[in-house]
Amino acid sequence: MSAPLLEVDDLRTTVTGRGGTVDAVDGVSFSVGRGEVLGIVGESGSGKSLALLSILGLIADPVKIGSGSIRLEGRELVGLAPREWRGVRGAQISMIFQEPLTSLDSAFTIGSQLVETVRAHTDASRREATDQAVEMLERVGIASARTRLEAYPHEFSGGMRQRVMIAMALILRPKLLLADEPVTALDVTTQAQILELIAELQRDLGMSVIFVSHDLGVVLDVVDRVAVMYAGDLVEVARADDVFAAPAHPYTHGLLVSKLSLAVKAREVAVMPGKIPPLFDRPRACRFAPRCPNRTDRCVEVHPPLEPSGRSGRLLRCFNPMPAGREA
Amino acid sequence: MALLEVSGLTKYYATGRGRGRLTAVDAVDLEVHAGEVVAVVGESGSGKTTLSRMIVQLIAPSSGRLVFDGIDFARAGRAERARLRRRIQIIFQDPQSSLDPRMRLDAIVAEGLYHSRLSRDERQRRSGELLERVGLHAGMLRNYPHQLSGGERQRVGIARALACQPELLVADEPVSALDASIQGQVLNLLRTIQREHGMAMLFVTHELPVARYMADRIAVMQTGRIVELREADALFEQPEHQYTRALLEAMPSYGRRGREELAAHAERWKPAGGAA
Numbered sequence: 001m002s003a004p005l006l007e008v009d010d011l012r013t014t015v016t017g018r019g020g021t022v023d024a025v026d027g028v029s030f031s032v033g034r035g036e037v038l039g040i041v042g043e044s045g046s047g048k049s050l051a052l053l054s055i056l057g058l059i060a061d062p063v064k065i066g067s068g069s070i071r072l073e074g075r076e077l078v079g080l081a082p083r084e085w086r087g088v089r090g091a092q093i094s095m096i097f098q099e100p101l102t103s104l105d106s107a108f109t110i111g112s113q114l115v116e117t118v119r120a121h122t123d124a125s126r127r128e129a130t131d132q133a134v135e136m137l138e139r140v141g142i143a144s145a146r147t148r149l150e151a152y153p154h155e156f157s158g159g160m161r162q163r164v165m166i167a168m169a170l171i172l173r174p175k176l177l178l179a180d181e182p183v184t185a186l187d188v189t190t191q192a193q194i195l196e197l198i199a200e201l202q203r204d205l206g207m208s209v210i211f212v213s214h215d216l217g218v219v220l221d222v223v224d225r226v227a228v229m230y231a232g233d234l235v236e237v238a239r240a241d242d243v244f245a246a247p248a249h250p251y252t253h254g255l256l257v258s259k260l261s262l263a264v265k266a267r268e269v270a271v272m273p274g275k276i277p278p279l280f281d282r283p284r285a286c287r288f289a290p291r292c293p294n295r296t297d298r299c300v301e302v303h304p305p306l307e308p309s310g311r312s313g314r315l316l317r318c319f320n321p322m323p324a325g326r327e328a
Numbered sequence: 329m330a331l332l333e334v335s336g337l338t339k340y341y342a343t344g345r346g347r348g349r350l351t352a353v354d355a356v357d358l359e360v361h362a363g364e365v366v367a368v369v370g371e372s373g374s375g376k377t378t379l380s381r382m383i384v385q386l387i388a389p390s391s392g393r394l395v396f397d398g399i400d401f402a403r404a405g406r407a408e409r410a411r412l413r414r415r416i417q418i419i420f421q422d423p424q425s426s427l428d429p430r431m432r433l434d435a436i437v438a439e440g441l442y443h444s445r446l447s448r449d450e451r452q453r454r455s456g457e458l459l460e461r462v463g464l465h466a467g468m469l470r471n472y473p474h475q476l477s478g479g480e481r482q483r484v485g486i487a488r489a490l491a492c493q494p495e496l497l498v499a500d501e502p503v504s505a506l507d508a509s510i511q512g513q514v515l516n517l518l519r520t521i522q523r524e525h526g527m528a529m530l531f532v533t534h535e536l537p538v539a540r541y542m543a544d545r546i547a548v549m550q551t552g553r554i555v556e557l558r559e560a561d562a563l564f565e566q567p568e569h570q571y572t573r574a575l576l577e578a579m580p581s582y583g584r585r586g587r588e589e590l591a592a593h594a595e596r597w598k599p600a601g602g603a604a
Contacts, residue, residue, distance in 0.1 A: 043510075158372075187371035187372055188371060188534060188535070188578040188579070189371065189574050189575065189578045192577070192578045214507065215580065216508070216582075217579075217580030217581070220583040221580055221581055221584060240583055244582055244585075244593075251509075254509060255508055255509060258508070258512045260582065260593065260594045261594050262512070262515075262537045262538065263537045263579060263582075263594075264587065264590050264591040264594045269512045269516060270512065271513050272509040272512065275477050276477070276507065278477075291509075
């Protein structure tokens with residue numbers, strides 16, 4: 001296999017607060033291949049968004065990268081100077097967010113925002129940049145794109161705004177797109193359209209995508225591999241099909257089963273007891289132990305390492321994983 | 329006779345200096361019987377929240393009738409309307425903004441008990457009981473909302489609503505703002521409480537699976553109108569309206585898998601002593 005596009009190695013992103021300094025992202029390692037779609041699943045406080053923002057260098061006090069390495073095509077991104085970041089952000093790695101209204105500037109037309117993006121990064125003329133903006137808007141499914149250049153973000157519906165944000169993120173043809181809950185704020189019928197659009201653009205442009213969401217059902221629809229985060233730890237990394245067929249970590253299992261039992265018949269919904277530990281008060285050993293049905297003494301004494309498990313390259317952080325299905 | 333009868337209920341707002349009209353809820357007819365759970369499903373702008381707020385008297389209807397236990401809202405006097413407010417309670421989507429950040433939990437829950445002629449001590453004890461009823465411990469009574477997680481705050485919202493012993497509980501997207509692993513807990517709590525109290529519930533959600541889990545009947549709303557209203561299972565198995573079908577198709581498919589495959593899988597993964 002060729003070298004991965006992005007390699008994240010033992011990334012520690014720390015948050016300093018009154019309770020001291022804590023690793024909100026605690027030694028996370030993963031890679032994204034060329035043209036691969038990786039999903040990161042986790043709930044609030046899992047560290048998934050901070051991991052994403054670390055990749056783009058979009059963090060500031062009291063959040064810091066404590067240690068670790070983030071390499072794009074072999075080039076180290078941790079510690080880049082602000083000037084150097086300008087050539088990376090937007091041009092090579094781009095990001096779309098949950099709420100397009102707060103990520104677009106409400107005081108400027110979408111045309112001027114798209115054109116400025118192109119002109120800040122390339123030596124295209126205003127006319128060339130405008131043509132590129134129109135082409136990109138058409139590509140994301142905005143009708144009569146040339147006239148819509150004059151429109152302000154508030155003149156678009158939520159789904160259309162998300163399309164505009166995708167156009168803006170992709171207009172420089174980045175190699176890697178970071179998508180942070182890109183459909184969570186949208187209506188269900190619109191969600192399906194936007195997911196389809198992202199998948200289509202990913203194929204056409206051959207880019208890699210990291211797709212972050214709290215919804216495993218949505219993630220499995222769009223990704224090749226899934227990384228599951230819980231309280232700052234990666235707990236399971238596996239191919240999407242393997243996660244669906246046999247979730248190994250009790251947390252992954254709980255997420256899948258509770259949602260799935262709701263989605264299909266639902267006379268009883270499987271429930272994970274307990275709650276996510278607060279950032280400054282995490283269990284020392286396995287962080288999922290207090291909620292885990294398979295917990296043993298060892299789980300509350302030793303922090304399990306993330307280790308290869310079985311075939312097909314699954315990584316797992318668990319001493320007592322789920323059996324592979326009841327009759328399998 | 330239904331507990332709640334909604335007929336021709338309409339709410340419109342004037343737009344463009346009074347020249348235009350935006351109809352948020354358009355001639356809705358709906359009945360909720362005692363002890364029954366009816367879900368209202370729709371996307372943003374469908375009018376489901378406006379409908380639920382009219383039922384709890386937070387928004388005045390433009391026209392149409394609301395009758396609860398034989399009492400017509402429009403003809404009820406001040407005192408009668410105040411009593412209706414206690415008999416119909418609501419829990420909101422965002423438990424953060426629906427709890428007063430400067431009040432302790434005991435005060436929040438006890439507010440619903442002021443009309444009950446209980447003494448201060450009795451109110452305090454009853455508040456503790458209610459918090460325990462929703463899965464919190466009475467020791468948290470002196471805490472403030474910001475000291476709780478999202479799921480715990482939503483439980484406080486439920487305890488506050490239960491304090492009045494309502495006959496109808498309106499739940500407006502009560503789990504949408506909660507984490508995935510917490511949603512199931514709160515749904516199960518609501519279902520248990522609903523059954524034990526024999527309380528009727530109007531459950532507003534944008535998620536069809538949640539509606540099916542909670543409700544006996546489901547009303548699908550689109551642009552202010554109810555386009556389909558049927559038994560929950562029938563709606564899933566034989567959706568008649570094309571918008572209902574579109575909503576069903578838009579459900580996550582866990583990797584483009586068919587409904588049968590998902591069902592078989594859920595069966596296989598049914599809590600085997602594990603994640604129950």
